[in-house]
Amino acid sequence: MxxxxxxxxxxxxxxxxxxxxxxxxxxxxxxxxxxxxxxxxxxxxxxxxxxxxxxxxxxxxxxxxxxxxxxxxxxxxxxxxxxxxxxxxxxxxxxxxxxxxxxxxxxxxxxxxxxxxxxxxxxxxxxxxxxxxxxxLDLSQAEAVIDVIRAKTDASLKMAVGQLNGAVSQKVQGLRQELLAMIAHLEAAIDFPEEDIDAVAVDRVQASVNQVLVTVNAMLATASTGQILREGLATVIIGKPNVGKSSLLNALSGQNRAIVTDIPGTTRDIIEEYVNIRGIPLRVLDTAGIRDTADAVEQIGVERAKASLEQADLILLVLDASTPLTTEDRQVITFLTGRKGIVLVNKSDLPAVWDIAEIQTGIGGTRIISLSIQQGSGLDRLEQAIVDMVYSGSLILGEGGIVNNVRHIMILRQAKSHLEAALATICQGMPLDCISIDIRAAWEKLGEITGDTLGEDIIDKIFSEFCIGK
Incomplete structure (x- = not known):
């Protein structure tokens, strides 16, 4: 430093x-x-x-x-x-x-x-x-400053403030102290071979490395949630025309963001809106209804709708329960293959003309929710489904540091790789100095999170993303 x-x-x-x-x-x-x-x-x-x-x-x-x-x-x-x-x-x-x-x-x-x-x-x-x-501030706290400024919900703000107060830094510093103790133990065994403490040193280091790996894996397990709270969950609403996609966007955002009419093809381009779902920021894209059309402008909208699926973290597929399933519906259902999605069977206030069993085969284990967007029923179940998906039912905000920074995630993965290499070296019966090299590499790598072992070019790059005046 x-x-x-x-x-x-x-x-x-x-x-x-x-x-x-x-x-x-x-x-x-x-x-x-x-x-x-x-x-x-x-x-x-x-x-x-x-x-x-x-x-x-x-x-x-x-x-x-x-x-x-x-x-x-x-x-x-x-x-x-x-x-x-x-x-x-x-x-x-x-x-x-x-x-x-x-x-x-x-x-x-x-x-x-x-x-x-x-x-x-x-x-x-x-x-x-x-x-x-x-x-x-250390470097991870400094990076949290911009997250506080850009926070989109109370939950993302709470996470950023926790990092600004050192939640991630303290965990990382604790890990580095443990690794430093291992390095000292190994080097003592190398410097004083006559004491015959090699076997004891290796056993103790192996147990400590496993313990550090548990913590690193636990931090990485928060990464998906952390990135969503920081960047927003990229959510795409798809379906054929007139199933209620724009009505869903308006209902989630609480405002008339998209034009809603009975005329098919009203939405011809992608409409984007940030939505707060119980503290989770969603970057919602309302797309053009997917169908075969001779209209050149609408056709461009349909192609953009399909392209937006490539960047989607979550797909909300809207179907109309009050009209028979069509070829267009079945085509849209295929877009869920291999992706995270929720099927929304809309217009549940009207008599249904098809059964959910008809689409089960095409969607696998994707969750299905019946709702009436016009009457507002079922939206609470949709919100809960999104919360369950983001938090996986296990993460509680405020309990330790949530990792949300891509740079931190990459460093933790690299540190994990060095620690796993150290364990492999131990299992192969390699000399103590070889074990020490891998552990020291993990120690130095983790120091890049707090800025203790980082070059000035990377630091310049990090701060260049801030606004002037902060």
């Missing part, structure tokens, strides 16, 4: 500045400064009431006044200035936040003045990057 700080030291000597609030108009906008000259730069611009200066403001106190152009003395905007002195700030550096009116013109003008006074524009994620490099 010390080497990383040294690698980035040239950029950390600068004082950075950025607009920290979202683009657009709002009641309040914030320009944030961080770095060794933050107080000096803000002091050139701020004129408090009764000529109060930045240096007189205590940490965590706000002062009211004006931001002025030092060259002309002209006021740019009235503002509140909040001072946070190092090391008790987000970045562990001197930080000043200028809170002004939330229009783009005053914000950009104040940002421009901070640059003229000696700051430079911050890179994406550079404030959080400095928090990481200065030891306030």
């Amino acid at each position: 010390k080497a990383l700080v040294q690698a980035f030291q040239h950029s950390m000597d600068d004082t950075i500045s950025a607009i920290a609030t979202a683009p657009g108009e709002g009641g309040i906008g914030i320009v944030r400064l961080s770095g060794p000259a933050a107080l000096v730069i803000a002091g050139k611009l701020f004129r408090g009431i009764k000529d109060r200066r930045i240096q007189a403001i205590k940490s965590y106190q706000a002062a009211y006044g004006n931001i002025v152009d030092p060259d002309t003395g002209q006021a740019v905007d009235e503002a509140l200035v909040l001072v946070m002195r190092n090391p008790h700030s987000y970045t562990k550096e001197d930080v000043v936040e200028i809170q002004c009116h939330g229009g783009m013109v005053p914000l950009r003008r104040i940002l421009e003045l901070t640059v003229q006074a000696g700051a430079r524009i911050a890179e994406p994620g550079e404030f959080t990057k400095r928090a990481f490099l200065n030891g306030r």
Whole structure:
């Protein structure tokens, strides 16, 4: 970690500045400064009431006044200035936040003045990057910051906050400590062969490796749920025209997002909407009704509907119980083969003209739910089916860290591979130093999650995905 700080030291000597609030108009906008000259730069611009200066403001106190152009003395905007002195700030550096009116013109003008006074524009994620490099956050906690910002439901927010508070970090650090103890034990046995402790060392290490593998596998078991809560469950609604697909989207989203008519082929393109199902974010795609058509535009919609199935995590297949099954229905049913799906038999409020047994063979063990979208009956069973599918009936939010980051998942899989190699080495009776090499590789790999053993190029890539000002 010390080497990383040294690698980035040239950029950390600068004082950075950025607009920290979202683009657009709002009641309040914030320009944030961080770095060794933050107080000096803000002091050139701020004129408090009764000529109060930045240096007189205590940490965590706000002062009211004006931001002025030092060259002309002209006021740019009235503002509140909040001072946070190092090391008790987000970045562990001197930080000043200028809170002004939330229009783009005053914000950009104040940002421009901070640059003229000696700051430079911050890179994406550079404030959080400095928090990481200065030891306030480890890398997995820093990555959780963007998950908090992008959280789509209470459940995804709860997961992200848990990671921000170190739920994953603590587990990983615990595993690394166990692996380090194994490495020390093996190296002691290598350095003092006359003590004849080889057999004892190997037995103890083998048991410890198996124990670590149990924890790694348990963390990987949360990955599917974690990614869904982070990214949203890609859900595609399919069916022939006029079975109730658009009505289902409207019912799930609670708004008239899609046009609903009795005319077949009303939906001609894909409509996308995020839906919250008991804390689970669904990225729902309502597709064109699948059928053979001579209409060129509708035909394009049908092809896009079929293509969307390739990216689907969940398929909601809608059938109409009040009309006979058609060739189009049976064609759509074939799309469920080898995929996660739920069959929704709609219009259960009307007399049924076919029996569910007629489709059982084509859908295998796929769950079937009868419902009436128009009357709202059966939607609760659909929601519960989605919850059961995502959580598999076993995961409780808040119990330890949920792994939701693709980078973390890949690292855990690689660490698992090294640990399994160590066990194979033990079983083959290989020398202790060979066992130690595999365990050390797992220890180093897990350090990439927290940032203890990671190159600066990867760190730059991670923080480049953040928004500017965070």
